[in-house]
Amino acid sequence: MSHHVTFKDLPQGGEKFEPAKGGKLIGTFGLFGLIGLAASAFFFFKNTDTFAYSWLFAVFFSFTFVAGGCFWILLHSASNSSWGVAVRRIWENMANMVIPLAILASPLLLPAVNRPLYEWMQHHDHAKTLAEHHHTSVKAALHHLVVEGDPDQHLAANPHLHVLVAKFGYMNVNGWYIRFGLYFLILWFIARTLRGKSVKQDQDGDIKHTIKARQFSCIVLLFYALTVTFAAYDWLVGLDYTWFSTMWGVYIFAGCAWSSMAASILIVIWLRSLGYLQKVVTDEHYHLMGKLLFAFTVFWAYISFSQYFLIWYANITEETRFYLTRNTEGWRDVSIFILIGHFVVPFLFLLSQQKKKNTTYISIGCLWILFMHLVDMYWNVIPERGPSLGQGVLVPYAWVQDIAALCAVFGTMGFLYLRGLAKYSLYPWRDPRLIESVNVIN
Amino acid sequence: MSTTLKRVHGYLAEFDSVKDLYHAAEHVRDAGYQRWDVHSPFPIHGMDDAMGNPRSKLPILVFCGGITGTMVAFTLETITQTNFWSSIGLGFLQKIVETYPTVVQGKPTDIWTLPAFFPVMFELTILFSAFTTLFGLLALIGLPRWNHPLFVSKNFGKFSDDGFFVCIEARDPKFSQEGTKSLLEKAGGKNIELVEDEI
Numbered sequence: 001m002s003h004h005v006t007f008k009d010l011p012q013g014g015e016k017f018e019p020a021k022g023g024k025l026i027g028t029f030g031l032f033g034l035i036g037l038a039a040s041a042f043f044f045f046k047n048t049d050t051f052a053y054s055w056l057f058a059v060f061f062s063f064t065f066v067a068g069g070c071f072w073i074l075l076h077s078a079s080n081s082s083w084g085v086a087v088r089r090i091w092e093n094m095a096n097m098v099i100p101l102a103i104l105a106s107p108l109l110l111p112a113v114n115r116p117l118y119e120w121m122q123h124h125d126h127a128k129t130l131a132e133h134h135h136t137s138v139k140a141a142l143h144h145l146v147v148e149g150d151p152d153q154h155l156a157a158n159p160h161l162h163v164l165v166a167k168f169g170y171m172n173v174n175g176w177y178i179r180f181g182l183y184f185l186i187l188w189f190i191a192r193t194l195r196g197k198s199v200k201q202d203q204d205g206d207i208k209h210t211i212k213a214r215q216f217s218c219i220v221l222l223f224y225a226l227t228v229t230f231a232a233y234d235w236l237v238g239l240d241y242t243w244f245s246t247m248w249g250v251y252i253f254a255g256c257a258w259s260s261m262a263a264s265i266l267i268v269i270w271l272r273s274l275g276y277l278q279k280v281v282t283d284e285h286y287h288l289m290g291k292l293l294f295a296f297t298v299f300w301a302y303i304s305f306s307q308y309f310l311i312w313y314a315n316i317t318e319e320t321r322f323y324l325t326r327n328t329e330g331w332r333d334v335s336i337f338i339l340i341g342h343f344v345v346p347f348l349f350l351l352s353q354q355k356k357k358n359t360t361y362i363s364i365g366c367l368w369i370l371f372m373h374l375v376d377m378y379w380n381v382i383p384e385r386g387p388s389l390g391q392g393v394l395v396p397y398a399w400v401q402d403i404a405a406l407c408a409v410f411g412t413m414g415f416l417y418l419r420g421l422a423k424y425s426l427y428p429w430r431d432p433r434l435i436e437s438v439n440v441i442n
Numbered sequence: 443m444s445t446t447l448k449r450v451h452g453y454l455a456e457f458d459s460v461k462d463l464y465h466a467a468e469h470v471r472d473a474g475y476q477r478w479d480v481h482s483p484f485p486i487h488g489m490d491d492a493m494g495n496p497r498s499k500l501p502i503l504v505f506c507g508g509i510t511g512t513m514v515a516f517t518l519e520t521i522t523q524t525n526f527w528s529s530i531g532l533g534f535l536q537k538i539v540e541t542y543p544t545v546v547q548g549k550p551t552d553i554w555t556l557p558a559f560f561p562v563m564f565e566l567t568i569l570f571s572a573f574t575t576l577f578g579l580l581a582l583i584g585l586p587r588w589n590h591p592l593f594v595s596k597n598f599g600k601f602s603d604d605g606f607f608v609c610i611e612a613r614d615p616k617f618s619q620e621g622t623k624s625l626l627e628k629a630g631g632k633n634i635e636l637v638e639d640e641i
Contacts, residue, residue, distance in 0.1 A: 309557055315547040351505070353497075441488040 005438045010279055014202065014425025021274050022418060029414035036407025043401045044107070049116040049389055050398050052108075054405035056117055057381040059105045060235055061374060061406065062413045064252070066101050067228050068260020069094025070187055071253070073194050074224055077210075077217035083288055085437035086280045089427050090264045092198055093420055095191035100416050102184040104409050108235075109180065119388060120164055120241035124173050126150070139168045163242055163318075171241065176234055183231045190220050198428050205430035228253050239384040243322050247307035254300040259373035261293050262366040269359050271426060280427050283357045284440050290356030291442075293369070297350060301343040325383045329393050334379050342372045378402070448638040451591035452478070452611035453622050454598060455631025460486055463606040466629040467492040470608060473625055477614035481592075481601040500578050507574025508567045515566035519559040526553045591639035598637075609637070 019026055043051040072091040076084050084091075107113050115121050127141035130150065134141065143165050144150075149157040164171065194213055201209040229249025237248055245251075265286065271277050311319045326335050346369055355361040382402065386393045428434065457463040460482070467480055471494040480489065520526040523543050527535045529552065543551040549558060580586070592598050592609060601607055608631065610622050619636075626634050 305557075305560060309560065312557055313547060313549075351501075441491075 005279055005435065007435055010429065010434075010438070014427060014429030015276050015280075017271070017276060017421040017426055019419050019422050022270070025270065026415060026418045029411050029418065031411075032407040033411030033413075033415050036404050036409070036411050039404035040401075040408040043404055047398075047401065048112050050385060050391075050395050051401050051405070052113045052116045053382060053385040054398070054401040055107060055113065055409075056235065057378060057402060058405035058409035059101070059108065060381065061377045062097075062101055062104070062409050063231070064256040064373070064377070065094060065260045065263055065413075066098050066187060066191075067231075067253070068256035068258075069097070069264070070191055070224060071228075071257050072260065072264070074190065074217045074221055077194065077213040078221055080214055082433040082436040083285070083440045083442070085431045085434050086277070086427050087264065087268055087285060087289070088198065088431075089424065090267050091260070092191070092195040093417060093424075094260060094264065095187070096195055096420070097413055097417050098184060098187045098191055100413055102188070104412065105184070109177065114176075116389060118176075118238050118241070120171060120238065121173055121176075123161055123164055128173075138172070139165060142168065160242070167241070171238070176238075179230060179234055183227050183234075186220075186223055186227045190224060195424075198431070199424055202425055202428060202430050205432070207432045210432065225249075225253070228256060236380055239381070239388065240321060240325075242318055244319070245307055245311070245322070247303055247310075251300075251303045251307055254296060254303050255373055255376060258293065258296040258300055259370060261289060261296065262369040262373070265289050265293070265362060266366045266370075269363055271421075272359075276426055280434075280438055282438070282440075284442055285437075286359065286362055287353060287356050288440070288442055290350060290362055293366075294347070294350040294356075297343060297346045297369075301347070304342075325387060326379060328383075331379070331383050331393070334375065338372070338376055338379060341368075342376055346372070374406075447641045449641050450612040451594075451637040451639045452609050452614075452617070453626055454592065454595055454607055454609045454633075454635050454637050455626040455629070456597060456600075456633040457606040457608065457631060460606065462630050463608065464489065464492050466608050466626070466631060469625065469629040470610065473616070475610055475614050475616055477617075478608065478610040481598075481605075481607040481609065483602055483604060483606075498582070500575065500582060503578040504571050504574045507578070508571040511566040511568070511570030512563050514570070515563040516559065519562060520553070523559075524551050524553060524555060529553070591637060594639060595635060595637050597633055597635065 040051070040055070043054070069091040072084075073088060073095055075081075076088060076091070108117075111121075115125070123142065123145070124138065127138050127145060130136075130144065131138045131141035134144075136144075142161060145155070145158055146161045146165060147157055149155045193216060197209040197213045197216075200206075229252075232249050232252035236252070237243060237245070268277065268281055268285070268289075272281060308323065311323060325331065346365065349355060349361075349365050349368075355365065382398075383393075385391070385398065386395050389395070431437075455466070457466055463480060463482060464486065467489060470478055471492065480486075480493065482489075521535060521539055522541060525536070525541070527533065545551065546558075549555045597605070598607065599605075608626065608629075610617060610626070616622075623634060623636075
């Protein structure tokens with residue numbers, strides 16, 4: 001065709017990113033990260049209880065990007081797609097941010113941090129001391145607290161804890177720690193393997209890496225899905241141990257795919273503004289990525305509404321707590337804002353093809369999407385803080401800590417991610433289907 | 443049947459491959475023709491650009507259809523199930539139909555019972571969009587019709603198997619017996635024939 005790009009038109013050895021060129025943005029991320037880390041250290045020692053929530057929010061927000069990047073490379077390989085080869089390295093690098101994320105998430109392993117977050121752990125601790133005292137199992141001790149209470153500490157029988165006895169097989173402290181490690185291990189294994197194959201292909205150009213990546217992806221997709229689902233349960237649903245929702249895993253996954261796609265569009269636009277990927281990425285890629293963004297806008301709305309709808313309609317006490325908390329005082333406005341800003345606005349905005357292809361429009365759209373995803377994550381984590389710690393609906397001035405934690409985690413992650421782009425070529429330059437991707441028309 | 447009147451439909455040219463067809467389309471587009479079309483056994487990516495086709499108006503129709511669906515569902519549900527229309531001062535609408543709220547699980551009978559209506563609003567949006575897509579498309583491409591003049595050409599039957607064709611119609615203002623033929627020849631067209639339609 002008239003504008004057909006061939007292998008000879010592209011630079012040999014791919015394009016290497018020079019961090020100095022993007023110094024402004026990288027520096028900004030680094031600066032925010034440093035200030036955030038310093039402020040976080042201060043808040044951590046000052047208000048460990050309330051700051052634990054800030055940190056969980058920031059870590060989980062960053063986690064969604066890693067999980068999302070991982071999903072896109074998995075999907076791309078498993079579905080044998082060729083359109084996204086030109087932008088695949090962006091996702092590969094995003095998924096490989098799992099190691100810095102694991103380091104930043106490690107404070108959650110400290111009892112001082114996870115006990116204020118998860119009330120069920122406090123009950124388990126209590127049951128554990130009882131069990132040691134009476135030489136029984138922790139589960140039996142928990143059951144004891146349900147039916148008889150703890151006379152030594154003047155605690156009456158607490159039937160509310162029965163749910164903890166029923167959930168004991170899954171919801172126990174050791175299991176939580178083991179799964180915490182497993183989630184990062186699985187994500188790291190997936191991200192590392194797929195980028196490893198891709199980088200090897202940069203050297204030998206052998207198609208067998210593409211085929212191997214496809215086989216690998218089809219197998220690990222299931223484990224990926226379980227990882228994201230259960231990570232979402234352990235870290236967020238666990239904030240209120242009485243609550244349950246089978247929609248939750250999918251709901252979080254939809255947010256992961258949505259926000260990471262928005263982020264990758266922004267990264268591609270940024271790289272192109274610095275003079276990279278000029279021949280490799282075209283309007284068509286923006287259009288394709290914009291379409292996926294649109295699809296996940298609808299998917300997220302569908303899933304989150306289904307969750308709300310079933311709980312609202314059935315009106316069963318133990319299920320409605322989650323939404324009652326988020327319908328209290330100011331949180332009600334945030335809920336309505338999410339409905340409009342997370343679904344209606346992006347939906348109408350992304351309908352038009354021209355807007356998806358125009359870099360100015362789509363950048364604004366993607367920034368809005370990242371902002372809304374941030375609000376969504378905030379709305380999921382933070383409303384539990386006040387009630388759980390017995391400090392009312394909103395803990396005064398705790399939002400300062402939330403911003404500090406966000407700067408610390410997301411700033412550091414952004415800084416490391418952008419610098420890490422320099423390590424390999426910006427696109428898999430010897431992928432046999434690169435030319436197909438470069439000339440894609442949809 | 444020498445008395446049969448015939449009307450020239452246009453020139454039909456055959457091409458060997460997608461690539462040839464694509465380039466031919468670009469030639470015809472650049473020559474400034476308006477009333478012409480390409481025919482291939484399968485859709486060809488990028489052909490719209492090669493032909494210089496403007497964007498279809500269908501999306502706008504579908505958007506309007508979808509919005510209509512949402513509004514219809516919203517109106518039907520609120521008018522029969524809630525006091526919404528009376529509360530905004532349009533109580534007379536409420537008298538058109540019987541308002542008979544179905545109270546389930548203590549749900550309110552005002553606008554805040556809206557989430558219960560979302561599934562229907564969603565479904566009718568889809569239904570109306572789908573109908574507008576189908577019928578709008580049929581209207582825009584002029585289907586259904588009994589016959590097409592191109593079916594006169596014996597060679598044209600290949601379009602549904604392995605033939606790639608360009609047809610420039612006689613009603614195009616730039617159409618001329620010699621000029622159009624030579625353009626198609628230059629573009630690499632084979633088996634060029636003047637298709638004549640019986641009136």
